[in-house]
Amino acid sequence: MTDILILTHIDYCPPGYLAQVLEEAGRDFSVLRVDRGELDGYDLDRPLAVAIMGGPMSVNDDLPWLATEVAALQHFIRRDIPMIGHCLGAQLLARALGAEVRRMPYTESGWQPLRRIGGGADSPWLAHLPVEFAIFQWHGDSFALPPGAQPLLSSRWCENQGFAWGDKILAVQGHPEMTEDLVRLWLEDWAHLLDERQPSQQSVAQMLDQLPARVAALNQVARGFYRHWLDLAFP
Template structure:
């Protein structure tokens, strides 16, 4: 299987998806949006599209003009029936592509906080069973409404929509289940200035100390990938 990745920062890689893909013999290509002149391949060049996180917002097209082409690429992938997985900013871009509103969240959510799956998510064959609650790493200041006809996956105390599945193949996750301790350390190095004290913001020291708690989110993501792949390859 061929996976294409829209990557917004050099240090925010696909994380645990890399080992999962290598184990199953899947291949990678990239559009690296932090490099000059990013290219967006046609949908015939890949089977899955992965859209990662980043510091930019979905509405910042004036500052990041390539967002227009990225949005067009996401729309093309959805229209072509591809499996599309978006994480954090990627989820926000997917939500907008599906007609939902993306907005500034009332509070930053950065840290290890629990998410709670609704009953409908627990019954979905791609994600069930979910631990309740599932403690995962968050790092976002924007949020999105649930796209029409999408199945909600989870919510947190700070954010009503933490994920969705649309048409059993388009998945948006507001939280970061892909992270490794190394990526978290890099995010703290490059984006640590975003840790403005607030009710849902943990300190850099606490985040470093809790890096071992990334494992449950990793396990959730790997199970989701297996179920999506089983559908794609059958």
């Protein structure tokens, strides 16, 4: 066990760039596959920081391990430790905090612009970011805001793109953890799920256009999130 716990749910949604940031910072971390039961029996009082990654499943699916994970997140919330959720991970945090997660009438995918809203102007989670920036998206569900949450981000296709809860929890609907290899992997294996005729979805060509530059910019977005998360856990 280590002081940093990363929860994953499928092979192709790994920590990605988050792992690189942690390795550069010299921080050891543990990665658990919750869908394989690896959270069962884990000492929930051990981690000092938790990250929750994405996955293709819905929070509303009838999967027993989802209830186990939500209960674990509620335990971490009571412990008041820093947490950051990515896509499904953000939806799981919303559910753990009492909010609804619902299916959208379309899928939002590709490099989509986000804008700050509400408390986003003053949030330390966004201190490194301009008013508008792009993030990689691929989701068909969306979370409502939990009671007491501070709305931070929005997009044309999804009103609630990010929220903070208290001073130690960040939920982001997009995928700041993406690397070039991950983007290419997703597009090689799952492009058949996309429909570029839908205005909320980019074509594969659009997603790959200027990919190194787009990922480099996304890395800076993610690095700010991850550094603040680490600073909260290890001041």
